[in-house]
Amino acid sequence: MKFTEEHEWLLADGDIVTVGITTYAAEQLGDVVFVELPEVGTEVTKDDECVVIESVKAASDILAPLDGEIVEVNETLPDNPSLVNEDAMGEAWFFKIKVSDMSPMDDYMDEAAYNEFIE
Amino acid sequence: MTELETTPLNGLHRALGARMVGFAGYDMPVQFAGIMAEHAATRDRAGLFDVSHMGQVLLDGAGWTDVALAFEALVPMDVVGLGDGRQRYGLLTSDDGGIRDDLMFARMGESLFVVVNAACKADDIAYMRASLPDHVTLTEITDRALIALQGPAAEAALAPLCPAVTDMRFMDVIAADLSLGMGREEVPVWISRSGYTGEDGFEISVSASASEAVARKLLENDDVSPVGLGARDSLRLEAGLCLYGHDIGLDTTPVEAGLTWAIQKVRRAGGQREGGFPGAETILGQFADGAARKRVGLKPEGRAPMREGVELFETAEGGAPVGTITSGGFGPTVGGPVAMGYVPAALAAPGTQLFGELRGKRQPVTVAALPFVPANFKR
Structure with a gap:
């Protein structure tokens, strides 16, 4: 698993990367009350705004960590946004992206580096 | 960046694991267990809020009518007619009919007790000092905390410390002594039955030195949860209550803001003490013609x-x-x-x-x- 400085986690399986936010990020956001997901089939470029998350406190975005195509989204989240607080690193993944060039993955942090980053 | 001020309950917030933020120049708890949980706790049982950042002010003069008439020159409310031990919502209006601040004022004997917003308090106090006649004295109270206890279980939580609260109605104010038990000295307080959540509840003005003991005593009750500014905002929003600087301000009038209920008949056109407050022409004009x-x-x-x-x-x-x-x-x-x-x-x-x-x-x-x-x- 890899981590971005925007507190996303990335899990690669072949050329498909699953994207979510870290438990730390979910704690910082507070109670999540709204999630808007991209449409399946959307072509995204790194740093495109893909997901809108609103907590009781504030709105924030998830940026595309890589270039690719959104191939699946977690349909349960819009109806059950609090899942992000309950299981950020598991059940509450946001989208899966089909990536042509995986090399940018190498630039992202591993778990040890991320844990140091949030210290 | 200027250093944030702290309230007398700052140590308690930190001990309770609050997430702190800067708000109106104060280091304040934004949440403890989480905004949703704190919000629900207040609606279902009782929430304890530190609102010590708000300004507490006493006005005194040659008796109640003297003080009340002086204050009526600044607010479009019926102050003179306020009964002893009663509280009202008020507005400091500006010359063009805008709102300088919203506040709560109460009659305590011959004195007027005013609670103003934290972000406005320095301006409010300077403005009041400059505007009030010389024979009315303004005392800023800086050695007292303000604790709000809000929710359906608030009365049951406060009554063991102060049985008199069970006789209070909405917007009553009393001076009383809280008994913390265990042979501890009684704590003199001012209590109003009001708040900013839409729930029944109280605001307790207590000396800074005794405030943490009072808060801890109330928190011993399983029905009482500490609540931060996050849930305070969601509670007041659901209750339709204005947040100064957002829903009301210098660019909104009381009529536009739907606060005409706060302007008693005696200050409106045809009333015994009609007008005579800043912005009266604009505000009474909007009463007649609509905003x-x-x-x-x-x-x-x-x-x-x-x-x-x-x-x-x-x-x-x-x-x-x-x-x-x-x-x-x-x-x-x-x-x-x-x-x-x-x-x-x-x-x-x-x-x-x-x-x-x-x-x-x-x-x-x-x-x-x-x-x-x-x-x-x-x-």
Whole structure:
């Protein structure tokens, strides 16, 4: 698993990367009350705004960590946004992206580096 | 950046694991267990809030009528007619009819006790000192904390410390002694039966030195949870209560803000003490002719919150904005987004369909009656 400085986690399986936010990020956001997901089939470029998350406190975005195509989204989240607080690193993944060039993955942090980053 | 001030309960907040933020120059708890949980705890049982950042002021003069008449020159409220031990909501108005601040004022014997917003208190105090006649003295109280205890279990939580509170009605004020037990000295306090959540509850003005002991004593009750500024905001929003600097300010009048209920008949046209407050011409003119725009409740469709600054439109496409949201967010008790904002008077009727522009897309939002959650006061 890899981590971005925007507190996303990335899990690669072949050329498909699953994207979510870290438990730390979910704690910082507070109670999540709204999630808007991209449409399946959307072509995204790194740093495109893909997901809108609103907590009781504030709105924030998830940026595309890589270039690719959104191939699946977690349909349960819009109806059950609090899942992000309950299981950020598991059940509450946001989208899966089909990536042509995986090399940018190498630039992202591993778990040890991320844990140091949030210290 | 200037150093944040702390309230006498700062150590308690930190001991309770609060997440702290800077607010109106103070280091304040934004949340403890989480905004949703704290919000629900207040609606279902009782929440304890530190509101010591607010300004507490005493006005004294040659007796009640003297003080009250002096204060009436600054606010469009009936101050003279306020009974001893009673509290009212008030507004400091500006010369052009805007709102300098909103406040609570109470008669305690011959004195007037005023609680003003934290962010406004320095300006308010300077303004009052400059405006009040010399024979009225203003004392800023800086050695007292202010603790709000709000929710249906508030009375039962406070009564063991002070049985007299069970006889208080909404907007009553008493001076009393709290008994903390264990042979500890009694704590003199001022208690009002009021708050900022739409729930029954109290605000307790207590010496800084005794405030943590009082807060800890109340928190010993399983029904009482510490609550931060986050839930304070969602609670007041659901209750349809204005947040100064957002829903009301120098650019809004009391009539536009829908606060005419706070201006008693005696100060309106034809009343015994008609006018005589800053902005009277504008404000009484709007009483007669109506205001061009009004503050309304707004219920966005779907789950996406519409927050402060979202522009409102009459149609799904095209046209210029007709209004703006002044506060909005997720209402935990409502279970969906709620907001307030200003719209033209012709579009202010509950049920009117409007559109709020969210991330470039216009989403339906309906004008709704306030409050979103019915008030639960002990009348």
